[in-house]
Amino acid sequence: MFKDIVIFSSIVMISFVSTNVKGQIASSGWKEEDRIYSKVFDAPLSGKQLRKGTTLYQVTSQKPTVLALIFTRCTGVCNPFLLELKENIELRTNEKNFNILVMSFDPRDTEKDLDDLAMRFGLSEDKRWEFAVTDSIRSLVQSIGFKPVWDSLRQQYDHDALLIGINSEGYITKKLIGIRNNADLGLLLASIQDSFTPTYRMANPNMLFSCFNYDAKTGKNTPGLGLIFVALPALIAMVIVLSVNFFVRVNRI
Amino acid sequence: METLKLRKITSVWIIIVLTLFVVAIVLGILMRLNQGEIIQQSPITFYGNMTTHGLTMIGIWFVAGMAAVNYLLERYVKTSYAANLFALVLTVIGVLMLWCSTFIGEFHAGWTFLYPLPFKIMWAEWATPLFLSSLGVLGLGWLVWSISLMAQILKKYSISQAFAWQHFHKNPKVETPPFILITMITLIGVIACLIAAVILLILFFIEYFSTGSFVNDALLMKNLTYFFGHTIANEMLYLGLAVIYELFAEVSGRPKWHTTWYVALAWNLSLIFILTAFFHHLYMDFVQPEGLQIIGQIASYLASLPAAGVTVFSILVAVYRNKINWSLTNLLFFIGVAGWVIGGLGAVIDATISNNFILHNTLWVPAHFHTYNAMGNVLFSLAFFHWFSNQYYHHKERQNTLKLSILLIGGAGFLLAFYIGGAESIPRRYSTYPSDLPMGATLASIAALFASLYLIAILIFFFNISKKCLKILSSSPQSS
Amino acid sequence: MQQSILMLFLGLLAISTIVFTYVYQSSQKATDLDRGMANPLKSRFWFLLILFVILGIFASVTIPKSPYYFYADETPSRVVHVAAKQFAFVLSNNAIDPKNPVGENAIELLENELVEFRVTSFDVNHGFAIYNKAGQLIAQTQAMPGYVNKLRWKFSEPGAYSILCLEYCGMAHQIMRSSFTVK
Numbered sequence A: 001m002f003k004d005i006v007i008f009s010s011i012v013m014i015s016f017v018s019t020n021v022k023g024q025i026a027s028s029g030w031k032e033e034d035r036i037y038s039k040v041f042d043a044p045l046s047g048k049q050l051r052k053g054t055t056l057y058q059v060t061s062q063k064p065t066v067l068a069l070i071f072t073r074c075t076g077v078c079n080p081f082l083l084e085l086k087e088n089i090e091l092r093t094n095e096k097n098f099n100i101l102v103m104s105f106d107p108r109d110t111e112k113d114l115d116d117l118a119m120r121f122g123l124s125e126d127k128r129w130e131f132a133v134t135d136s137i138r139s140l141v142q143s144i145g146f147k148p149v150w151d152s153l154r155q156q157y158d159h160d161a162l163l164i165g166i167n168s169e170g171y172i173t174k175k176l177i178g179i180r181n182n183a184d185l186g187l188l189l190a191s192i193q194d195s196f197t198p199t200y201r202m203a204n205p206n207m208l209f210s211c212f213n214y215d216a217k218t219g220k221n222t223p224g225l226g227l228i229f230v231a232l233p234a235l236i237a238m239v240i241v242l243s244v245n246f247f248v249r250v251n252r253i
Numbered sequence B: 001m002e003t004l005k006l007r008k009i010t011s012v013w014i015i016i017v018l019t020l021f022v023v024a025i026v027l028g029i030l031m032r033l034n035q036g037e038i039i040q041q042s043p044i045t046f047y048g049n050m051t052t053h054g055l056t057m058i059g060i061w062f063v064a065g066m067a068a069v070n071y072l073l074e075r076y077v078k079t080s081y082a083a084n085l086f087a088l089v090l091t092v093i094g095v096l097m098l099w100c101s102t103f104i105g106e107f108h109a110g111w112t113f114l115y116p117l118p119f120k121i122m123w124a125e126w127a128t129p130l131f132l133s134s135l136g137v138l139g140l141g142w143l144v145w146s147i148s149l150m151a152q153i154l155k156k157y158s159i160s161q162a163f164a165w166q167h168f169h170k171n172p173k174v175e176t177p178p179f180i181l182i183t184m185i186t187l188i189g190v191i192a193c194l195i196a197a198v199i200l201l202i203l204f205f206i207e208y209f210s211t212g213s214f215v216n217d218a219l220l221m222k223n224l225t226y227f228f229g230h231t232i233a234n235e236m237l238y239l240g241l242a243v244i245y246e247l248f249a250e251v252s253g254r255p256k257w258h259t260t261w262y263v264a265l266a267w268n269l270s271l272i273f274i275l276t277a278f279f280h281h282l283y284m285d286f287v288q289p290e291g292l293q294i295i296g297q298i299a300s301y302l303a304s305l306p307a308a309g310v311t312v313f314s315i316l317v318a319v320y321r322n323k324i325n326w327s328l329t330n331l332l333f334f335i336g337v338a339g340w341v342i343g344g345l346g347a348v349i350d351a352t353i354s355n356n357f358i359l360h361n362t363l364w365v366p367a368h369f370h371t372y373n374a375m376g377n378v379l380f381s382l383a384f385f386h387w388f389s390n391q392y393y394h395h396k397e398r399q400n401t402l403k404l405s406i407l408l409i410g411g412a413g414f415l416l417a418f419y420i421g422g423a424e425s426i427p428r429r430y431s432t433y434p435s436d437l438p439m440g441a442t443l444a445s446i447a448a449l450f451a452s453l454y455l456i457a458i459l460i461f462f463f464n465i466s467k468k469c470l471k472i473l474s475s476s477p478q479s480s
Numbered sequence C: 001m002q003q004s005i006l007m008l009f010l011g012l013l014a015i016s017t018i019v020f021t022y023v024y025q026s027s028q029k030a031t032d033l034d035r036g037m038a039n040p041l042k043s044r045f046w047f048l049l050i051l052f053v054i055l056g057i058f059a060s061v062t063i064p065k066s067p068y069y070f071y072a073d074e075t076p077s078r079v080v081h082v083a084a085k086q087f088a089f090v091l092s093n094n095a096i097d098p099k100n101p102v103g104e105n106a107i108e109l110l111e112n113e114l115v116e117f118r119v120t121s122f123d124v125n126h127g128f129a130i131y132n133k134a135g136q137l138i139a140q141t142q143a144m145p146g147y148v149n150k151l152r153w154k155f156s157e158p159g160a161y162s163i164l165c166l167e168y169c170g171m172a173h174q175i176m177r178s179s180f181t182v183k
Helices: A002-019 A029-033 A056-062 A078-090 A111-120 A137-144 A182-192 A225-252 B004-035 B043-073 B081-104 B127-156 B178-210 B218-252 B261-282 B290-319 B328-350 B353-359 B364-392 B400-423 B439-474 C002-029 C040-065
Strands: A065-070 A099-104 A129-132 A149-151 A156-158 A162-166 A172-177 A199-201 A212-215 A220-223 C078-085 C088-092 C114-121 C126-131 C137-143 C147-154 C159-164 C177-182
Touching (some): A029 A172, A056 A099, A065 A078, A065 A182, A078 A182, A099 A111, A099 A137, A111 A129, A162 A182, A225 B127, A225 B178, A225 B218, B004 B081, B004 B439, B043 B081, B043 B127, B043 B178, B043 B364, B081 B127, B127 B178, B178 B218, B178 B261, B218 B261, B218 B328, B218 B364, B290 B328, B290 B353, B290 C002, B290 C040, B328 B364, B328 B400, B328 C002, B353 C002, B353 C040, B353 C137, B364 B400, B364 B439, B400 C002, C078 C137, C088 C177, C114 C137
Parallel strands (some): C078 C114
Antiparallel strands (some): A065 A162, A149 A156, A162 A172, A212 A220, C078 C088, C114 C147, C126 C137, C126 C159
């Protein structure tokens, strides 16, 4: 009996280990902690959908904003990063109380470059999305703590894929570095609405059995894979009771 | 009825439990003396003793309850001697392995060995696997024993009878004795928490042997740790209650207790509450979802209802204005129930999240669990030991009042120091206290003094009971 | 707060002791004619009902006071990042790099400003407990590796505050501490 349980639980565990390793992307969690609750620089913006002279605060004061920093000549992470963001946002068709502002940190990029980018992604008609450049990009990235490094050999910026959550008062409430899943995005969207979550998980490639995932719909943590393990002892105990019962009955007859 | 073999193995259990109890009390007193700055131990020695003290106490009072339940269960069903012996051998081996890891290997991660502390080696390299293996050995022995006892119950009673579900109808045909009901409920809880320990140990060992490629989730591990740790500490008390249900009326010369619908309901509900109350250990981990935190508080509150409404109330009803043949046995039961109630009050206060915010991991925590162990569960088991050994070698009971007074005064003083320490925000698990918390050392010295009184009382019980148990061990079949 | 909890406990302790002593003495005085409690089932029902109501009230009063809801609808004006590691705390106004954990030498907070402590651990579980000058525990959360716990608090009194580790973390647990001041 006991042996069976051990074998059973080992099989369950090994199958979890083997199937769930992928899909977890490493990111240095601590960098996301930088500049939280500090004010972002109120940069003047220019973009196709924006009125002339609009500043960042004017955008955020209308609706809390998710800011994505990219550059159009990027041959690396920017495209998959934007694509993932687009897909995740498309899953949230009913949520309209935020803007997504895509900005270039490359001074070479023009309003036209950003407009082309929006067209390429099929987002130029989407009301929730804005694409913009600014002439004070240096002050903006400094206020965010974003440090792209120019690699002259590759003619590319070496940079993080960074999402910044900005609430309606212009404060940075959360950052996400790297291409992240929909649940993490939900955490960011909750933070810009100023809904307080007393905790969150740091991104770590090695942790397989997270007990809880954040559900943006309800604003609560939901049971994750690890929680099965918390419930498992009680379930196995019940199975043991029933099997022992079955076993002694059969033997008695 | 019970065989001579069962009588002898029960005597062996009693002698082992009492011997280890004395050793573990001495370790506890040494800890309080060190905190009181009366003796000077290195922190490593202190925390090593703390680890040994904790796990030894949990282990012995769990097996004491199991041995008593096994002995009394023989009145209803045939129990397996082999399983009992298997558990005995594995318990002895397990305790020796544990002591090796702490006393020789200087392992000192605490008996709750909160992940990932056992992997931050501050002791001999081999002590971590040895400590974890010792838990595995203890767990295996106890799991086999629990499943075997449960199997014997299920041979005679169907599942619904074992849970006394037929008592929810009027005039049930078969009566499930309360002892069977409580034993069954408790054994399921025991099995669940031991399975939690098995899963926990497997996860520990996977990480240990994976050399870095597998890392556990700290929150999951903490949940599993307290599923095991809290539940086993809770269930060992319930084993003691099963013994009370069986023996209290009998030794008091009162009619035997019966299972009624509310007794059945209360104990069935207890099973659910026990298995979810452990969440109250994670209140200060804000990372745990609020839902579970609130379940933790509500389950901890609700767990007190069947306990107070049925067990405590039944004891009071049985005694109130009834002529009772008071003896040391039922006095110990009665005082033990009072101790359990008082510890329970301390526990309910601490199981309130907003109180836990300022009490968590202060001395309030050891205060309440020492109350229902040292002044509750220990007394239940001592009562059983006394009753058991007196069956065969009856001596006139002398100076009961003196013995009990020393026990009570010692216990009360020792516990009060904990409670006051908790209210003074003195942290638990500190080998010495910082100078800005001067009350800590003073209270520790006072506690050590009272704990020594408690030890004296226990030594008297130890000698009286062990003497009789040794006689049982040397008795031949003819004399039985 | 702690003192009133202690008083509540001592009160309940006294009541239980009196009840048990009274019941014990009633049995000492009892004769063979005594029949015990009249209609215990009914008294049990009332006892349970009262207990249930008291616990219900207690739960509904205390649960909203849980630390998870503190200042949930305000934006903090200060963030203090806390990283615990065997056997020290790193406190910083900026995010703390695990590879190079450096913090500020002294953290100064303002009276009555909303502070958010973002507490994590780089190794084992630790506790993050704030003690006031009188040595009284006023707030705490756990530091768990891989997670960040956010504790929001307003300090109403200026002065020196200590931080103690309240989760056993190894042989120097008792000396693991830090401090900050409130002006």
